[in-house]
Amino acid sequence: MTELDHPITHQSFAIIDRELGELPLNEKEFAIARRVIHATADFEFASLLHFSPGSIESAIAALQNSCPIVTDVNMVKHGIAGMVAKTFNNPLFAAIDFAAEPLPGKTRTETGLLRCWERYPQAVYAIGNAPTALLALCKCCATAPVPPALVVGAPVGFVSVIESKKALAQLPVAQIRVEGRKGGSPVAxxxxxxxLVLAWNDLNPKL
Amino acid sequence: MTELDHPITHQSFAIIDRELGELPLNEKEFAIARRVIHATADFEFASLLHFSPGSIESAIAALQNSCPIVTDVNMVKHGIAGMVAKTFNNPLFAAIDFAAEPLPGKTRTETGLLRCWERYPQAVYAIGNAPTALLALCKCCATAPVPPALVVGAPVGFVSVIESKKALAQLPVAQIRVEGRKGGSPVAxxxxxxxLVLAWNDLNPKL
Incomplete structure (x- = not known):
C-alpha cells in the first residue's frame, strides 16, 4: 500500500488480483499489468504486455534521477502529470506540442517527436496513440550511441500500429510493449x- | 468523408467497417461505435454502447448551438479539444479543475462536477473516468427542471462503475452509456x- 494512490484504487487492485489469478510475471511486471487493467477493465492486457529484460530497472533508475518523460500526445501527458507531481517532478513533455505544424509528409506527433529526440535522447518515451511517432522514435534509436531509458510502445489502432511495434521489438532498447492493435493513452x-510508484516505493519503503 | 479527420483515420474506419459487418445500429449510432472502436481497437464496444432515444439528436442540436461541454477529467477534455477547435469552439471544462481540494467525504471530480452543474446545468456531460462524478451528476439530474443536453456515461473500472451506469439508466435523461466495467477517457x-463530426457535417453537407 502506498499513499500515492486513492483508497478506491486499492479496492480496485484487490478485485483485479482476485480475478487475475496467477500470471507468469514477476512482482514488478504484475504491478504494471494490474494498473493497466485498472485503467481499461480489459484483462486481455495481461497477456499483451511484453517487458524486455532489465527494462523496468532501467526506467526506475532514470525516473528516480529526474529523467524527462516524453509522450506523443497530451492525453498521455495528462494521465501521467498527477503521479509525476506526487513523486519526482520529472520534466514532462508532449511531442505534439513541439509541432504546431507538421513537417512535409509527416504527422504532427512524428514531427514533434523528432524535435524532442534532439533535446532529450535519453528520456523515458511513452507512446500511447501515434504509430508514426513510434516509428520515428525507432529510427532515432537505431543509430543512437546511447539508447533512451525506456520506450513504452502502446499506440492503438488499425494502420501502422502493429508494424511500429514490430520495429520496436527488433531494437536492443529497454522497452515495454503492448502487442497487437490494442494500446492507448490510458494504457501508456x-x-x-x-x-513511478515502483520507483518511489523503492526509495521510500514502508516500515 | 470529411476534412475534420486525417486520411489515416479514414483508412482505419474502412478497416473497422470491413471487420464489423452488420450491426443493429442506425447510421449515426454506427458512426459513434466506429469511432470508439478506432480509439480502442476493441470491437466489444459495439455491443456495449447504449443510446437512449433522441440522445444523438439532442446532443447535435446543443453542440451546434455552442453548448458547453463538461468532462470529468483532463484526459477526456484533451481528447475532445482538437475537434472542438475545428468545429464549434464550444466552451470546454474539466470538472476536476474546479476542485483543487475535495469537499469532505467526496472525490475531487465529484466536488468539481457539482460546481460545474451550478454553472452549466444544460451542458453536454462526458464522464470517462470517475463513477463518483457520474453518481453525483445523476443526483443532480434527478431533480433538475430541465435535463442536460446529453450525459455520456463511460467511466471505467471495478468500484461503483456499474452502479453509476445503472443509476444513469434509470433517469429520463438523453444518454449514451457504455455498459459494464469498460469505458475510459478515449471512449468518452x-x-x-x-x-461533433455529425453536428458539423449536418450543417456543412458535401456536394
Whole structure:
C-alpha cells in the first residue's frame, strides 16, 4: 500500500488480483499489468504486455534521477502529470506540442517527436496513440550511441500500429510493449504511473 | 468523408467497417461505435454502447448551438479539444479543475462536477473516468427542471462503475452509456468527437 494512490484504487487492485489469478510475471511486471487493467477493465492486457529484460530497472533508475518523460500526445501527458507531481517532478513533455505544424509528409506527433529526440535522447518515451511517432522514435534509436531509458510502445489502432511495434521489438532498447492493435493513452499512462510508484516505493519503503 | 479527420483515420474506419459487418445500429449510432472502436481497437464496444432515444439528436442540436461541454477529467477534455477547435469552439471544462481540494467525504471530480452543474446545468456531460462524478451528476439530474443536453456515461473500472451506469439508466435523461466495467477517457472523447463530426457535417453537407 502506498499513499500515492486513492483508497478506491486499492479496492480496485484487490478485485483485479482476485480475478487475475496467477500470471507468469514477476512482482514488478504484475504491478504494471494490474494498473493497466485498472485503467481499461480489459484483462486481455495481461497477456499483451511484453517487458524486455532489465527494462523496468532501467526506467526506475532514470525516473528516480529526474529523467524527462516524453509522450506523443497530451492525453498521455495528462494521465501521467498527477503521479509525476506526487513523486519526482520529472520534466514532462508532449511531442505534439513541439509541432504546431507538421513537417512535409509527416504527422504532427512524428514531427514533434523528432524535435524532442534532439533535446532529450535519453528520456523515458511513452507512446500511447501515434504509430508514426513510434516509428520515428525507432529510427532515432537505431543509430543512437546511447539508447533512451525506456520506450513504452502502446499506440492503438488499425494502420501502422502493429508494424511500429514490430520495429520496436527488433531494437536492443529497454522497452515495454503492448502487442497487437490494442494500446492507448490510458494504457501508456498506466505503465508510466506504475513505474513511478515502483520507483518511489523503492526509495521510500514502508516500515 | 470529411476534412475534420486525417486520411489515416479514414483508412482505419474502412478497416473497422470491413471487420464489423452488420450491426443493429442506425447510421449515426454506427458512426459513434466506429469511432470508439478506432480509439480502442476493441470491437466489444459495439455491443456495449447504449443510446437512449433522441440522445444523438439532442446532443447535435446543443453542440451546434455552442453548448458547453463538461468532462470529468483532463484526459477526456484533451481528447475532445482538437475537434472542438475545428468545429464549434464550444466552451470546454474539466470538472476536476474546479476542485483543487475535495469537499469532505467526496472525490475531487465529484466536488468539481457539482460546481460545474451550478454553472452549466444544460451542458453536454462526458464522464470517462470517475463513477463518483457520474453518481453525483445523476443526483443532480434527478431533480433538475430541465435535463442536460446529453450525459455520456463511460467511466471505467471495478468500484461503483456499474452502479453509476445503472443509476444513469434509470433517469429520463438523453444518454449514451457504455455498459459494464469498460469505458475510459478515449471512449468518452470518441463519443463526443463523433457527435461533433455529425453536428458539423449536418450543417456543412458535401456536394
Amino acid at each position: 499512462a498506466a505503465i508510466v504511473n506504475a513505474l | 472523447a470518441a463519443i463526443v468527437n463523433a457527435l
